[in-house]
Amino acid sequence: MASHLxxxxxxxxxxxxPVVFTFSRLKIAxxxxxxxxxxxxxxxxxxxxxxxxxxxxLAEIGVVLLLFTIGIEFxxxxxxxxxxxxxxxxxxxxxxxxxxxAFIFWWLGYSPEAAVFMGLIVALSSTxxxxxxxxxxxxxxxxxxxxxxxxxxxQDIAAVLIIILxxxxxxxxxVGSDLLELLFRGIGLVVLTLISARYVVPFLLFHVAKTRNxxxxxxxxxxxxxxxxxxxxxxxxxxxxxxxxxxxIISDSEYAAQALGNVIPFRDLFMSIFFISTGMxxxxxxxxxxxxxxxxxxxxxxxxxTFVNVFTTFLIGFPLHTMILVGFSLxxxxxxxxxxxxxxxxxxxxxxxxxxxxxxxxVLSMVLTPFxxxxxxxxxxxxxxxxxxxxxxxxxxxxxxLKKEDQEKELENHLIIVGYGVxxxxxxxxxxxxxxxxxxIEINPATVRQEKMKGETIVYGxxxxxxxxxxxxxxxxxxxxxxxxxxxxxxxxxxxxxxLNPDVHVIARTHFLDKIDAFYSIGADxxxxxxxxxxIELFSRVxxxxxxxxxxxxxxxxxxxADHYRMLRSPEIRRTSICKLALDFSxxxxxxxxxxxxxxxxxxxxxxxxxRKKYGVAVLAISRNxxxxxxxxxxxxxxxxxxxxxxxxxxxxxxxREFFSEGA
Numbered sequence: 001m002a003s004h005l006x007x008x009x010x011x012x013x014x015x016x017x018p019v020v021f022t023f024s025r026l027k028i029a030x031x032x033x034x035x036x037x038x039x040x041x042x043x044x045x046x047x048x049x050x051x052x053x054x055x056x057x058l059a060e061i062g063v064v065l066l067l068f069t070i071g072i073e074f075x076x077x078x079x080x081x082x083x084x085x086x087x088x089x090x091x092x093x094x095x096x097x098x099x100x101x102a103f104i105f106w107w108l109g110y111s112p113e114a115a116v117f118m119g120l121i122v123a124l125s126s127t128x129x130x131x132x133x134x135x136x137x138x139x140x141x142x143x144x145x146x147x148x149x150x151x152x153x154x155q156d157i158a159a160v161l162i163i164i165l166x167x168x169x170x171x172x173x174x175v176g177s178d179l180l181e182l183l184f185r186g187i188g189l190v191v192l193t194l195i196s197a198r199y200v201v202p203f204l205l206f207h208v209a210k211t212r213n214x215x216x217x218x219x220x221x222x223x224x225x226x227x228x229x230x231x232x233x234x235x236x237x238x239x240x241x242x243x244x245x246x247x248x249i250i251s252d253s254e255y256a257a258q259a260l261g262n263v264i265p266f267r268d269l270f271m272s273i274f275f276i277s278t279g280m281x282x283x284x285x286x287x288x289x290x291x292x293x294x295x296x297x298x299x300x301x302x303x304x305x306t307f308v309n310v311f312t313t314f315l316i317g318f319p320l321h322t323m324i325l326v327g328f329s330l331x332x333x334x335x336x337x338x339x340x341x342x343x344x345x346x347x348x349x350x351x352x353x354x355x356x357x358x359x360x361x362x363v364l365s366m367v368l369t370p371f372x373x374x375x376x377x378x379x380x381x382x383x384x385x386x387x388x389x390x391x392x393x394x395x396x397x398x399x400x401x402l403k404k405e406d407q408e409k410e411l412e413n414h415l416i417i418v419g420y421g422v423x424x425x426x427x428x429x430x431x432x433x434x435x436x437x438x439x440x441i442e443i444n445p446a447t448v449r450q451e452k453m454k455g456e457t458i459v460y461g462x463x464x465x466x467x468x469x470x471x472x473x474x475x476x477x478x479x480x481x482x483x484x485x486x487x488x489x490x491x492x493x494x495x496x497x498x499x500l501n502p503d504v505h506v507i508a509r510t511h512f513l514d515k516i517d518a519f520y521s522i523g524a525d526x527x528x529x530x531x532x533x534x535x536i537e538l539f540s541r542v543x544x545x546x547x548x549x550x551x552x553x554x555x556x557x558x559x560x561x562a563d564h565y566r567m568l569r570s571p572e573i574r575r576t577s578i579c580k581l582a583l584d585f586s587x588x589x590x591x592x593x594x595x596x597x598x599x600x601x602x603x604x605x606x607x608x609x610x611x612r613k614k615y616g617v618a619v620l621a622i623s624r625n626x627x628x629x630x631x632x633x634x635x636x637x638x639x640x641x642x643x644x645x646x647x648x649x650x651x652x653x654x655x656x657r658e659f660f661s662e663g664a
Contacts (some may be wrong), residue, residue, distance in 0.1 A: 009053055011048050012276045015041050028370065031132060031275050035367050038279020045284065063128055063335065064243040067156075068225045069267050070131055070149070071247015072260045073140060081148040085316060089147060090154020093312040093330070097123035099304060110350075117349050118358075120162045121341055122301065126334035127152045128274060129369050130563070133329070144325035147313060151330060156241050160300060166343045185235035189245065192231070197249040205255045209445035209460060221373035222266075224250065254448050254460045261467035276289040276368075280336065282363045286356040294360045300373060301365055305331040321380045328376025332365035385654030397661040412476045414438055418463040419483035420447055423509065427481050428456070439472050464492035469500060479505040487515050491522065498523035590620070590647050596661050597640040607634030615656050617648040 019040075020033035049055065050262030070507040106112060118648045130148055131140070201224060208220045225246040232242025250259050287294055310327035318326075338359065357430040415431050415438040417424050424440065431438045440458040442448050448460040461468035463482070474480070480497050482490050489506050497504055507526045508519050519527045595602055601609055611617045622629040622636070623643040629636070638644075648656060 008049050009273075011035060012041050012055070012273070015048070016272065016276065019612060030128060032367055032370055034272050034275035035279040035363065038276035039282050039284070039363075040279075041189045042280030042282070044280075044282060046117075049280065055273060055277045055280065059274035060239065062267070062272070062274035064226070064229055064239050065263060065267035065270050066128055066131060066274075067241070067244040068229075068247045069260055070140070070262055071244040071249075072251045072256050072263075073247075075442075082146050084222040085147050085150030086154050089312055090151045090158075092315055093151050093309060094120075094123045094155060096312065097308045100304060101307065103473070114350050114354075117162075117166065117344050118163075120158075121344070121358075122305075122333055123339040124155045124159055124162075124337045124340070125152060125305070125330040126332050126366055126369065127156060128335055129332065129366055130329055132271065133370060133373055143318065144322045144329065147316075147318065147322065147326050148329050151309075151312075153244070155334070156244070156336065159340055162340045166340070166347045166349065169187055189232060189242075193228075193245045193249055196369050197252050201249050202253045202255075205250075205253060205259075206445050206449065209255060209258075214462075217258065218262045219257075221255075221262060225263070225594060251580070254452060254458070257446075257459050257468045257471035258461035260471070261461065261465035261596070264467055274335070278338070278363060278366060281338065281359050283356050283360070287360045287364075290357055290360070294357060294364065297357070297361045298364050298368070301333060301361060302368075303330045307509060320383050324380040324383055325376055328379065329373050331372060332369045333362040333365075335418065337362055355489065411519045413475075413478040414473060414476070416441065416463075416469075416472050416474065416477050416480040417483065418480065420444075420451060420458065423482075423483040427483065441472055452512070462489075464489055464496060466496055466500065469493075469496055474500045474504065477501060477504050479507065482506070482508040484509070487511075490515075490519065493526050494519060494522050550565045588644065591653060592623075593644050593646055593657055593660050595638050595644065597638055599640070599660050601638050601660055605634060605636060606632060606636045606638070609638075611646075611656070615648070615652050615659070617646050617652060617656050619646050620646050621645040 023033035228246035231241035
């Protein structure tokens, strides 16, 4: 069995590579390539794979992982914000579509049971395809993305009820008690989700994250996701819905970004298997035999569902632009329809021919979804040009709060601080005082929890992961400071950050001198060396002691940094003459001296004191009430508590201090 599964996987992935590569070059969505690869490899294509049971099991894992990652990205708070869309929007969409489709099938001569069941399963859209397309475009949080997600959540719940209703429509049993039992199970599942999200999962992941073991963290996240999905299935609900709830449980913890980054590669792999397995279901012989009918039915489905989706979005208060995007994106028939149709076929609600025709229409609608969605974007953009000619009720956003929340959620021109040790905290303090918005990424869970309680915007995760940086808003960030000294991690973070946002300004820190040029070569804009920055500070203090002018010291430091410390790293390079400047001042010192309140100098002018002749001292400036006085003359009078900046030979300093002291 294992060898057969390995052979099947080798065939489908080997066939998928050239197909998906070709589609990518043609700028066609990869999922269409996977569907086509499934059609070619399946029992109704070239017949390379005859038994699809094992592949279908792997495909179900793909749907579970997709809903799991969507739940992680969305969070419970976001779900509560769209509860109106889930209940009202989803309810209207499923109800209206089901009634219209049922009426059409009843008019065509089907039994009332078959007509009602067909209406219910046609109402369902493809959660996998729609969310995959929204993720690729980065529009999960857009207005139309959140409406689509809300309606899809309602549809997933409705799919469970449809499966329960199938035996009733077939005349087998009455399921009133089953529905009541399902309601109690659902309530219990919601309570479990809330308790787990608030107490259980954050506690578990905190202790797992403390081990700094990526493999253990990944295993823990996967076990949490699969466990909740399994418990949900035991309650009579779908695995996919359980996976979504599991994602919601993790989403409100500080570990969401890291968990998402760990799971995404597995999700993408299994989702490709899902699309391939969907393509394998298509019977090409039946499709060719009934091709005109199947094409006409597909067109009718797209037209009908688009109209109903647009109308539903209008009823819940969104403008025409959003209506069109939602209408086109949810126009296909979904993967849960395939599952429910199979239940209906086994229950005897419709014949095998109708079942295969329905499969053909469903798979064809899935294949055409990326193209139809692009048509929706074009139509929405075109509608903007004629908006001024349309009635105000079609163009007004009657639910503008949703858009406002989306805008508030986004970060822009912010600073990302990677690592929150001493250096990271100092950068954060400076950014805070300068009024710069920033976000911190830290791998130490204890630090994350502690700083989060203080109100810091901080997330747990490895910044070398694409998902973690995207969660931190790298595409809109202006700068990223990498304070960690680990060479491998810094290298990966620079590479990922520059790939996601070529314009972001990258400042990296390193302990190792030989990595400076390497970091610059992969895109770092500035590299800070601990040793050389310490050296610059040391010689700045030394030169300051020898009275080298401050501006010249600053210029020298800037030259060294601009040259990537090459002057210090290459002893053969001749030093500038700045180090030899002003050594003539080595026999004098500049000091600050306070005028005592009872000092004889208080109340006298500089001319009266004649400090230059008596002590060889010159007064350069006076600090009085936190204000500097530079314009000094013989008539300048000294006041108690004045602070004098004087230049004096070292041997005269003690004498001049006594002169200005109290009671002198």
